[in-house]
Structure formats: C-alpha cells, structure tokens
Amino acid sequence: MPLAYPGRVSTKTSETSAGDRLVRIGAVLFGIGAIGTLATVIPLFTGADPLPTAAYLISMLMGVGFAVALVGLLAQARSARSAE
Numbered sequence: 446m447p448l449a450y451p452g453r454v455s456t457k458t459s460e461t462s463a464g465d466r467l468v469r470i471g472a473v474l475f476g477i478g479a480i481g482t483l484a485t486v487i488p489l490f491t492g493a494d495p496l497p498t499a500a501y502l503i504s505m506l507m508g509v510g511f512a513v514a515l516v517g518l519l520a521q522a523r524s525a526r527s528a529e
Contacts, residue, residue, distance in 0.1 A: 464521035471514025478507025 481503035485496050 462521065462524060464517045464519075464524060467517025467520060468514050469517075471510045471512070471517055474506045474510030474513060476510070478504055478510055481505075482507055 481500060485500050485504050487493075488495055
C-alpha cells in the first residue's frame with residue numbers, strides 16, 4: 446500500500462549545492478587527468494619518443510580532481526550534518 450503524502454511531492458531538484466559542483470568539477474578534472482596519464486604512458490610501451498612536459502603536467506590533474514571531489518564530498522557531509 447503506497448504512502449499518502451499531504452500534497453504534491455516534487456521529484457525535481459533544481460538546487461545544487463557547492464559540494465555537488467565540486468564533485469562534478471573534480472570528476473571532470475580526474476577524467477582529463479586519466480586521459481593524460483594514458484597518453485603519457487602509451488609512448489613508454491610503444492618505444493616512441495616521450496611526450497613534452499606539458500602532457501605530464503596534465504596527467505597530474507588526476508590527483509587534483511580526486512582532491513577536489515573529496516573536498517566536495519566533505520562539504521556535502523558537513524552541510525547534511527548541520528541540516529539535522
């Protein structure tokens with residue numbers, strides 16, 4: 446038997462918190478860094494010339510993205526805890 450709610454319940458959430466945005470930005474940075482890491486490792490296995498230093502710096506975005514996403518998760522947890 447379904448529960449009866451007093452009124453309409455909206456399933457749309459248009460509000461995004463800062464923590465949500467940080468997690469999304471962190472995921473994008475992590476993805477870019479992962480692609481950069483693959484691009485810098487492939488020449489090592491194929492015997493091709495190594496890529497320039499900029500490619501290795503792009504691969505470091507993987508760790509930066511992970512850290513940004515972690516900060517976003519901590520911000521979400523803090524805001525959820527303070528809302529209780």
